[in-house]
Amino acid sequence: xxxxxxxxxxxxxxxxxxxxxxxxxxxxxxxxxxxxxxxxxxxxxxxxxxxxxxxxxxxxxxxxxxxxxxxxxxxxxxxxxxxxxxxxxxxxxxxxxxxxxxxxxxxxxxxxxxxxxxxxxxxxxxxxxxxxxxxxxxxxxxxxxxxxxxxxxxxxxxxxxxxxxxxxxxxxxxxxxxxxxxxxxxxxxxxxxxxxxxxxxxxxxxxxxxxxxxxxxxxxxxxxxxxxxxxxxxxxxxxxxxxxxxxxxxxxxxxxxxxxxxxxxxxxxxxxxxxxxxxxxxxxxxxxxxxxxxxxxxxxxxxxxxxxxxxxxxxxxxxxxxxxxxxxxxxxxxxxxxxxxxxxxxxxxxxxxxxxxxxxxxxxxxxxxxxxxxxxxxxxxxxxxxxxxxxxxxxxxxxxxxxxxxxxxxxxxxxxx
Numbered sequence: 001x002x003x004x005x006x007x008x009x010x011x012x013x014x015x016x017x018x019x020x021x022x023x024x025x026x027x028x029x030x031x032x033x034x035x036x037x038x039x040x041x042x043x044x045x046x047x048x049x050x051x052x053x054x055x056x057x058x059x060x061x062x063x064x065x066x067x068x069x070x071x072x073x074x075x076x077x078x079x080x081x082x083x084x085x086x087x088x089x090x091x092x093x094x095x096x097x098x099x100x101x102x103x104x105x106x107x108x109x110x111x112x113x114x115x116x117x118x119x120x121x122x123x124x125x126x127x128x129x130x131x132x133x134x135x136x137x138x139x140x141x142x143x144x145x146x147x148x149x150x151x152x153x154x155x156x157x158x159x160x161x162x163x164x165x166x167x168x169x170x171x172x173x174x175x176x177x178x179x180x181x182x183x184x185x186x187x188x189x190x191x192x193x194x195x196x197x198x199x200x201x202x203x204x205x206x207x208x209x210x211x212x213x214x215x216x217x218x219x220x221x222x223x224x225x226x227x228x229x230x231x232x233x234x235x236x237x238x239x240x241x242x243x244x245x246x247x248x249x250x251x252x253x254x255x256x257x258x259x260x261x262x263x264x265x266x267x268x269x270x271x272x273x274x275x276x277x278x279x280x281x282x283x284x285x286x287x288x289x290x291x292x293x294x295x296x297x298x299x300x301x302x303x304x305x306x307x308x309x310x311x312x313x314x315x316x317x318x319x320x321x322x323x324x325x326x327x328x329x330x331x332x333x334x335x336x337x338x339x340x341x342x343x344x345x346x347x348x349x350x351x352x353x354x355x356x357x358x359x360x361x362x363x364x365x366x367x368x369x370x371x372x373x374x375x376x377x378x379x380x381x382x383x384x385x386x387x388x389x390x391x392x393x394x395x396x397x398x399x400x401x402x403x404x405x406x407x408x409x410x411x412x413x414x415x416x417x
Contacts, residue, residue, distance in 0.1 A: 009068040009069060009180075010068070010069050010119075010176050010177045010179075010180030010181070011119060011120075011123055011176050011180070012068060013065055013066070013068045013069050013180045013183070013184065014115055014116045014118075014119035014120065014176065014179060014180050014183070015116060015119070015120055016065065016116075017108070017111075017112030017113070017115055017116035017183065018112050018113045018116040018117065020061070020062065020065065020108060020112055021108040021109040021110070021111070021112030021113050021116075022109065022113075023058070024058055024062075024104075024105030024106070024108050024109065025105065025106060025108070025109035027054065027055070027058060027105065028055075028102055028105045028106050031051040031054070031055065034047060034051070035047050035048050035051050045085050045086060045089045046085065048089055048092070048093070049085065049088060049089060049092065052092050052098055055098070055101050055102055055105065056078065056098075056101060058101075058105060059101035059104065059105070059191055060076065062104060062105075062108070062187055062191060063075075063076070063187075063191050065187075066184040066187040066188060066191070068184075069177075069180045069181055069183075069184035070184050070185075070188065074187065074188050074191050074192050075192060075193055076193070077095075077097040077100075077191070077192060077193035077194055078095065078097055079091075079095055079097075079200045096194055097191075097193075097194065100190045100191065100194070101190075101191065103190060104187060104190040104191055107186075107190075108187075111183060111186070112183070115179050115180070115182075115183050118179060119175070119176050119179050119180065122172050122175050122176065123172060123176055126165050126168055126169055126172040127165070128165075129162065129164055129165030129168075130162050130165035130166055130169070131162070132159075132162055132165070206394075235266050235267070235269050235270035236266075236267070236270045238266050239263045239266035239267045239270065240263075242260075242262050242263040242266060243260070243263045246260050246263065285297060286327070286330050286331060286334055287327075290324055290330070291324075291325065291330045291333055291334060291357075294330075294334050295308065295333075295334065295337055295355060295357070296308065298334070298337055298338055298341060298355075299341075299355060302341050302345065302353065303345050304344070304345065304350055304351055304352055304353060305351075305352050305353070306341065306352075306353040306354065306355060307352075307353070307354045307355070308354075308355050308356075309354060309355065309356040309357075310356040310357045310358035310365075310367075325364065325415050326415065328392075328393055329364060329393065329413050329415050331389075332389050332390055332393055332395070332411070332413055333357065333364060333366045333411070333413060335386060335389060336366050336368065336386060336390070336397070336409065336411045337355050337366065337368055339382055339383065339386050339409070340353075340355075340368030340370070340407075340409040341353060341355075341368065341370075342382075343376060343382065343383075343407075344368075344370035344372050344407065347372075347376070348370055348372020348373050348374065348376070348405070348407060349372055349373060350370035350371055350372035350405075350407075351371055351372075352370070352371050353368065353369060353370040353371070354367075354368070354369045354370075355367070355368055355369075356368075356369070359415065362414060362415055363412050363413065363414055363415065364412070364413045364414075364415045365410070365411070365412055365413075366410070366411045366412075366413065367408065367409070367410045367411075368408070368409040368410075369406055369407070369408050369409075370405070370406060370407050371405055371406050372405050372406070372407055373403070373404060373405055374401045374402050374403050374404050374405035374406065374407050375401060375402075375403045375404075376399060376401035376407050378399045378401075383397075383399065390411050390413065393413055393414060394414050395411060395412050395413040395414055396411070396412045397409075397410070397411045398410045398411075
């Protein structure tokens with residue numbers, strides 16, 4: 001019964017297909033003739049834009065109609081164009097979707113007419129058979145050939161038509177759904193976004209990612225300059241002044257030992273500051289020992305127990321310690337884990353955590369989970385910078401952190417190595 005009720009929308013799609021087909025065909029012929037005649041005049045460009053606008057409106061109706069069968073309307077494939085009317089004409093004409101819309105309006109005329117008539121005939125005949133006792137008595141025909149005469153002119157025959165109609169109802173419903181699905185899928189093949197739209201969207205994403213990467217790199221350079229100026233450089237300058245004071249004391253037979261000890265501490269602090277700065281740019285352990293050892297070190301330094309899983313635990317995909325990825329991928333994965341564990345310890349008061357990393361095809365999946373109180377802000381400075389780092393590799397970063405936890409930080413990093 002559910003399948004039979006599910007045939008209502010496909011039947012409505014087929015019933016309206018002849019009307020849509022005739023309207024689309026008439027418009028296509030009229031628009032082609034008018035635009036062709038006006039192409040040699042100054043009105044050619046505006047006429048083309050107006051015709052394209054109406055064609056797109058009709059195609060949009062077709063996308064919504066196909067959604068009755070496909071479950072959701074077909075997405076629009078158009079790329080926005082701007083500028084003067086001449087550039088808009090060139091932009092609209094260059095889009096394959098403009099001509100695919102026109103092709104569908106032309107093709108819909110014969111297909112919509114054939115499919116619509118076939119679907120309606122099957123549905124009407126079957127439903128008419130089911131309700132034959134209500135109407136067949138009103139059209140007696142004593143000259144009807146066998147077996148229609150006994151079926152139409154006798155009470156048992158009319159109820160026999162009802163039984164036959166009910167028996168064939170699932171077949172009629174299947175036929176209507178199949179016919180409508182085939183027509184809707186053909187509409188999707190012509191009216192759905194194509195390769196041109198995907199390439200334009202990908203180019204826009206790459207341009208936005210590039211802009212964000214440039215901004216992130218500029219911010220990182222400013223941070224490094226600030227840390228060098230305010231941190232290591234200041235400590236080294238202080239150590240140099242302390243050593244100069246110690247040298248002066250030595251010339252006057254003074255006690256320079258405390259100044260030398262102070263200068264040594266200042267140089268040690270400057271060295272530690274430089275090491276911290278280097279780790280913030282690219283941890284040396286990644287270059288020396290690989291991602292497995294680097295993440296194991298992060299887990300070991302965490303203030304709460306951290307479990308390593310996936311390829312890190314050797315349960316799938318082999319040991320990550322034996323496989324190296326491009327430096328950018330390893331660096332991004334390292335900082336995803338470092339940021340996740342740092343946030344869990346600093347803001348979420350987590351007591352346990354887990355790091356899972358595995359490779360599926362050409363994608364490395366990194367997941368950091370903690371049992372903290374949740375509520376992490378996905379727009380925070382640290383996560384925003386991390387997202388830029390991941391997006392620079394054409395990857396994605398998602399965060400799930402409902403109040404009360406758990407918090408799950410997941411990154412997908414393309415890796416074709």
